[in-house]
Amino acid sequence: MNTLVEPALTMSSREIAELTGKEHKNVIRTVKDLLAAEILDAQIEPLKFEYRGQWFDYYELNKRDSLVLVARLSPEFTAHIVDRWQKLEKKFKQTNVDLHDPHALRRALLNYTEQVIHLETQNQSLERTIDTITQTPAGVKFQQACKILNIKQAILANWLSQHNWDRKLNNTRASTYYSQERGYCETKYEEVARIRPNGDPYTFTKIEFFILPKGMQVLAKYFGKAE
Structure with missing residues (x-):
């Protein structure tokens, strides 16, 4: 009889930050608070990842601790985490194969082939969309970018903020010097004339934020890998 050793399934705090639209530093702070209060099951030590030459925790x-964390961070996103865990567990079951069972191997191969075809179709569709955007210098607005990338607005907003691509200007999203210099984003300003109800004319500045083709290529690669 062949015994299969099941690896532990986990979800990273970075992935939870993306799913909930929270800044990763706030997620880390909540994890540490829960650990200090001995609410989390696992007594875990932080791991490290590198970003822009610096190392972060x-x-x-595990499943139980991730659900506890999300319940503390954003209860409304608990369903998203449950859905993500179901996908992880389903994927694990599909890959947990007895190598000595030819029928199991055949099923696993078919499942893998179907997944590859599905991912290739998605990637080709996304690449065609990105290619179309690349040919137009204007770029796309925030909401349109979310639809193209098939991600929630909160997730993209969190990513743009964490990577210093956008800022708030008069309560409106605008590009940063960093994202403009690298050709990722731009902000367009337009003076608009209006007439008040009493007949007095007035003007205001219309601010529009765009993600340029180069920026969309970066986002497509990042969120494509995240899938």
Whole structure:
């Protein structure tokens, strides 16, 4: 009889930050608070990842601890985490194959082939969309970018903020010097004239934020890998 050793399934604090639209530093702070209060099951030590030449902490959490964390961070996103865990567990079951069982191997190969075809189809569709955007210098607005990338607005907003691509200008999203210099984003300003109800004319500045083709290529690669 062949015994299969099951690896532990975990979800990283970085992935939880993306799913909930929270800044990763806030997720880390909550994890540490829960550990200090002995609410989390696992007594875990932080791992490290590198970003822009600096090293930062992150955690790998089991299913129970990740659900506890999300319940503390954003209860409304608990369903998203449950859905993500179901996908992880389903994927694990599909890959946990007895190598001495030819029928199991055949099923695993078919499942793998179907997944590859599905991913290739998705990637080709995304690449065609990105190619179309690349040919137009104007770029796309925030909401359109979310639809193209098939991600929630909160997730993209969190990513843009964490990577210093956008800022708030008069309560409106605008590009940063960093993202403009690298050709990722731009902000367009337009003076608009209006007439008040009493007949007095007035003007205001219309601010529009765009993600340029180069920026969309970066986002497509990042969120494509995240899938």
